[in-house]
Amino acid sequence: MNNYAVIVAGGSGSRMQSAIPKQFLLLEGLPVLMHTVYRFYESMPDIRIILVLPADQFHYWEELCATHSFRVPVQLVQGGNTRFDSVKRGLEKAGNTGIIGVHDGVRPLLSGELITRLYSEATEKGNAVPCLELSDSLRRVGSDSNHPEDRSCYRLIQTPQCFGAGFLKAAYQVDFQSFFTDDASVAEHAGARIHLVPGEASNLKITTPFDLEIAGVLLKNRPLLRRKVL
């Protein structure tokens, strides 16, 4: 029985004020996406990694692999126009048994402990979705007003979001709905009850230059995550 990681990286560099898509920006000399891929390979060497990229980035990825002597085996899949389409295409390459974790390519700093814990909890409970409590107050904003919400009732949701393979593949056999913001929302629509588990503050999503700065520092301070990649 195989487990799978569907790693989705369709971003552009727009919010980064960079011509380079954010998944290819360098973190301690290595592209963000390679860190991400390596985290899965390192913690679960038998995992099958499905990497969903825009078709026009395949060649660049292969060049980067040559440049960095990066030899972790991944299956490249052409992304769609939306995250939903991209995940759906990635899932088509996975089998029907084992656990599939769907992960943002620009979250390179998750620990191996988080990965193995999520796959293990998903095996036991059907799914596992990492989350964090909020440390700031929260407001809901409308078109011309806003009001406070009780932050203790909310969780910030991270990835990898892990599900039984057969269930998740079936769940994605639907038309896109506007409330499909992540895999948990798709699984829920198909009847799953989402099992939230504690995530990691360091498992941040790199979307701004500030995030990249933070990630660089965190990596410097974590020799384990900086270990030479193959």
Add this chain to the structure above:
Amino acid sequence: MNNYAVIVAGGSGSRMQSAIPKQFLLLEGLPVLMHTVYRFYESMPDIRIILVLPADQFHYWEELCATHSFRVPVQLVQGGNTRFDSVKRGLEKAGNTGIIGVHDGVRPLLSGELITRLYSEATEKGNAVPCLELSDSLRRVGSDSNHPEDRSCYRLIQTPQCFGAGFLKAAYQVDFQSFFTDDASVAEHAGARIHLVPGEASNLKITTPFDLEIAGVLLKNRPLLRRKVL
């Protein structure tokens, strides 16, 4: 006409796994709270700084000021049992004109630009509250279920939260309500319409060892904020 900063620091070290209250942990050799106080002094030298501390920390603060030759003038006020009580006591020392910004003592990395912009917007609009968009998905959790929320409808709320002095002092003349999670919620209860303005990702609240690590690095990378304090 004076402007005021009511800086509230009542935290213990519990979430930090530290015996030292988090406001006194060292950031680049200087206690977190001194960085915070200095940010206001540096960007608005005429501001009156009211520092609300637990009474049993007054002596320690004074020792720290001596140790670090920290001479920014602050008025010490004894904190209450809750944040609401502490702010209320701080406000009693402020005048009725000008702008009062209420700030978390453990947010030491805000820029001078943010401070002056907030006081300026509050002068113009009556209040100004800094906020950030969410980069993670959001779920609302109940006792035995959870469901997704549209993150674009929410904002994470920071401090300093700035209000006309007379208005805020009057707004705090109420009994505590469970939905008073910050100053904006108190002001709103008194009839204010909250004016949200963009905050800063680096204006983080230090509540965990991870936050302290991030703050340390950010400070290292920002010579302007590292400048010798007096």
